[in-house]
Amino acid sequence: MNTPATLLSVRNLTMRFGGLTAIDDLSLEVPAGRITGIIGPNGAGKTTLFNCLTGFYKPTTGTLRLAHPTRGEMRLEALPSHRVARDAQVVRTFQNIRLFPKMTVLENLIVAQHNVLQRASKFSIAGLFKLPGYRQAEQQAIERAAMWLARLKLTHLADDAAGDLPYGIQRRIEIARALCVDPVLLCLDEPAAGLNPRESAELNELLLYLCGEMGIAILLIEHDMSVVMNVSDHIGVISYGRKIAEGTPAQVKHDPQVIKAYLGEDEEEEVTGGAAA
Numbered sequence: 382m383n384t385p386a387t388l389l390s391v392r393n394l395t396m397r398f399g400g401l402t403a404i405d406d407l408s409l410e411v412p413a414g415r416i417t418g419i420i421g422p423n424g425a426g427k428t429t430l431f432n433c434l435t436g437f438y439k440p441t442t443g444t445l446r447l448a449h450p451t452r453g454e455m456r457l458e459a460l461p462s463h464r465v466a467r468d469a470q471v472v473r474t475f476q477n478i479r480l481f482p483k484m485t486v487l488e489n490l491i492v493a494q495h496n497v498l499q500r501a502s503k504f505s506i507a508g509l510f511k512l513p514g515y516r517q518a519e520q521q522a523i524e525r526a527a528m529w530l531a532r533l534k535l536t537h538l539a540d541d542a543a544g545d546l547p548y549g550i551q552r553r554i555e556i557a558r559a560l561c562v563d564p565v566l567l568c569l570d571e572p573a574a575g576l577n578p579r580e581s582a583e584l585n586e587l588l589l590y591l592c593g594e595m596g597i598a599i600l601l602i603e604h605d606m607s608v609v610m611n612v613s614d615h616i617g618v619i620s621y622g623r624k625i626a627e628g629t630p631a632q633v634k635h636d637p638q639v640i641k642a643y644l645g646e647d648e649e650e651e652v653t654g655g656a657a658a
């Protein structure tokens with residue numbers, strides 16, 4: 382297999398909250414067209430990394446260089462969050478589901494494309510009057526939503542209120558919604574949280590499809606080892622904000638530093654199958 386090009390390069394990232402250092406001089410490469418897992422014990426700094434990447438937090442120091450396939454190099458640490466999603470096409474999901482529960486599944490996916498629709502309205506009243514340019518953008522938004530619903534096998538639920546659907550389906554809708562923004566990098570924060578084993582297996586299939594068939598690079602924070610160990614090409618392990626190991630799933634799960642971080646000094650078991658979550 383050829384070595385893939387680097388899509389995202391995290392260099393010497395530090396994020397401090399007052400006296401607490403949540404990320405401590407972290408460097409990490411995320412390749413294009415691959416799944417990169419990020420694991421680490423609770424409070425290790427994983428979500429803070431996503432918050433820095435997606436413009437929710439401004440890092441204390443460090444750089445986040447994205448090699449955007451058409452726009453060239455973009456410095457994510459310098460962009461506000463709406464531009465990270467809109468221009469850099471780095472899109473995330475959240476640990477806690479953030480769908481609009483009363484809206485239908487289809488509406489949730491259309492709302493996600495508000496940036497495109499706003500631009501088509503030229504930030505004027507054109508949207509209200511549904512002028513031709515706006516109507517066309519609206520139609521394209523519906524078509525894009527319908528395409529992802531079909532690909533994620535959700536079409537039959539398009540008109541259901543999102544909040545009425547089972548948890549596992551809602552997690553899938555969140556991913557569909559993020560895909561509507563045509564992500565160059567899809568950041569998933571614990572997408573398997575709350576899923577049963579069958580749903581976790583379906584999630585694995587979906588992630589492998591998105592990466593393998595659609596070529597989307599995925600950055601995956603996950604405690605469910607049955608997911609992260611099975612789908613990741615490469616895994617970075619964080620503890621107390623520092624990278625303590627990286628490598629293939631097989632390499633990290635036998636790494637003594639990783640075992641120590643998860644299980645404490647005295648244990649010698651490897652990190653597998655959910656035992657470490």
Ligand SMILES: Nc1ncnc2c1ncn2[C@@H]1O[C@H](COP(=O)(O)OP(=O)(O)OP(=O)(O)O)[C@@H](O)[C@H]1O
Binds near residue numbers: 403424
């Ligand atoms: N806005 C904030 N203000 C102060 N401290 C914060 C803030 N956000 C995160 N932290 C702290 O930073 C550290 C890292 O938190 P973070 O949520 O990134 O960990 P995590 O690895 O995602 O944990 P988990 O696996 O439990 O979700 C924690 O000590 C947390 O309390």
